[in-house]
Amino acid sequence: MLSRWTNQKNSPEDSRLPCWLQLAWVRYGSLITKSCRSHRQEQSVPEIIGLFPLQSPLLPGEPLPLHIFEPRYRLLLQQVLAGQQRIGINLLLDGQLHEIGCIAQVERILRRYRDGRMDIAVIGGQRYRIWQLDEQSHPYWVATVEWWTDEPEEPDGQLQQACYYLYGELLQLLRRPSAEVEELLAEARRTTALSFFLGKQLGLEPLQRQYLLQMRSERQRLHWIHDYLQGLLTQWRAMEVYIQRVRSNGYFPP
DSSP states (O other): OOOOSOOGGGSOGGGOOOHHHHHHHHHHHHHHHHHHHHSHHHHOOOEEEEEOOBSSOOOTTOEEEEEEOSHHHHHHHHHHHTTSOOEEEOBEETTEEOSEEEEEEEEEEEEEOTTSOEEEEEEEEEEEEEEEEESSSSSSOEEEEEEOOOOOOOOOHHHHHHHHHHHHHHHHHTTOOHHHHHHHHHHHHHOSOHHHHHHHHTTOOHHHHHHHHHOOOHHHHHHHHHHHHHHHHHHHHHHHHHHHHHHTTTOOOO
């Protein structure tokens, strides 16, 4: 059974999202759920896809290796490779299938096993919202989906620069080699959606990733990332001070 993503607890308590934005998102999500039914044809043309639920959502542009071993998903993959179907990944956590998911575009076959299993490499594509879920007609779940795109808005260059800066600080605190730091920052500047790039780099919890996935504003996602990075850096520096104190037997050197 499909459970809609409307529970406020799904907004992670440790996400450091400003209260006004949490409330705005809850109200916004409610409005979207109601309006999607009455304006379905205006928003997008529905499409039917096969689902591959996981315990962590896939983000747009994120590479992901998958081991396909269950017979139903081997069948789904065969249909995808034949151009007859598409794969969508949705978060399935604690028995709840979340509505907003991401298309998994098959990049290549990494390995084929004699018993039919396969290792594949996919990358996150378009986001979508489940409109109807069919659990009966196929061995795997099939969903009628509508594409979930960002609302039009002007980019916030200042916010992007602030996120670049905080990400660079984090990489330095992690003692990454200078060449690697420069490469990662250059990759971040080349990406078309900085929020999703940073989201896959920061080791977020599944619900935090899902929260990013369903926001329909790059600016809102970057605000969330900015607050998260600030909190993470503050905690990291506090921990370094504590470790230094422990190493000096509770006293700081003069």
